Amino acid sequence: MSDVWTLLLHLEGPMQSWGYRSRFDYRDTALEPTRSGVIGLICAAMGIARDDPLSRFNSIRMGIRVDKEGKIERDYHTALDVVKADGSEKDTVVSLRDYLADAIFTVGLESTDRSLLEQIAADLKSPCWTLFLGRKAFPLTVPPLKPSDVPMEGKLENHLLKGEGDKRVILEDPSGERTQHDWPLNFDKRNFMPRTTNTRFIKEIAP
Numbered sequence: 001m002s003d004v005w006t007l008l009l010h011l012e013g014p015m016q017s018w019g020y021r022s023r024f025d026y027r028d029t030a031l032e033p034t035r036s037g038v039i040g041l042i043c044a045a046m047g048i049a050r051d052d053p054l055s056r057f058n059s060i061r062m063g064i065r066v067d068k069e070g071k072i073e074r075d076y077h078t079a080l081d082v083v084k085a086d087g088s089e090k091d092t093v094v095s096l097r098d099y100l101a102d103a104i105f106t107v108g109l110e111s112t113d114r115s116l117l118e119q120i121a122a123d124l125k126s127p128c129w130t131l132f133l134g135r136k137a138f139p140l141t142v143p144p145l146k147p148s149d150v151p152m153e154g155k156l157e158n159h160l161l162k163g164e165g166d167k168r169v170i171l172e173d174p175s176g177e178r179t180q181h182d183w184p185l186n187f188d189k190r191n192f193m194p195r196t197t198n199t200r201f202i203k204e205i206a207p
Helices: 035-048 114-125 156-160
Strands: 007-016 061-068 071-082 092-109 167-172 178-186 189-202
Touching: 007 114, 007 156, 035 114, 061 156, 071 156, 092 156, 114 189, 156 167
Parallel strands: none
Antiparallel strands: 007 092, 061 092, 061 167, 071 092, 167 189, 178 189
């Protein structure tokens, strides 16, 4: 019997946005789902409020396989009569919002807590609140799980480092080469801590 389990989610939609450095009038997007974005999706499915503790997810190690790279697009939004920060006269504000078009991802959630993964799977199949891909205006094309999907034995590497074609795989790793400040501690207070990842590649094998 395995001591570690992995649940695979399918995230696909015409538009996705996974911001982690957004500030004021510019909303960016990463090239793949952030940890905060995925945990936010799970919280919506489980009916977990923004001010609820998130420590229950600390045992989860996350990985992402980029099944189809998205193309970054940009929207321009104009807001009228916005009061300035100092409370003075109103102004017109133009904001920039990036998003990924036509991307497809497989997200792996690895944990020794099989019951937690089973609960996440059950709630994603019958979510409490509407699921979206980073922004409320960006719905999923298909559900993240099929009715038959369950946690599988083995680590992230056993399940994500498979597939056809050239694909990136991003795996959480304490000694990783890349640091991203997107591990959510509290959504209401917007508290996050850094996490480190490594990137590996699945190379297409010529016939």
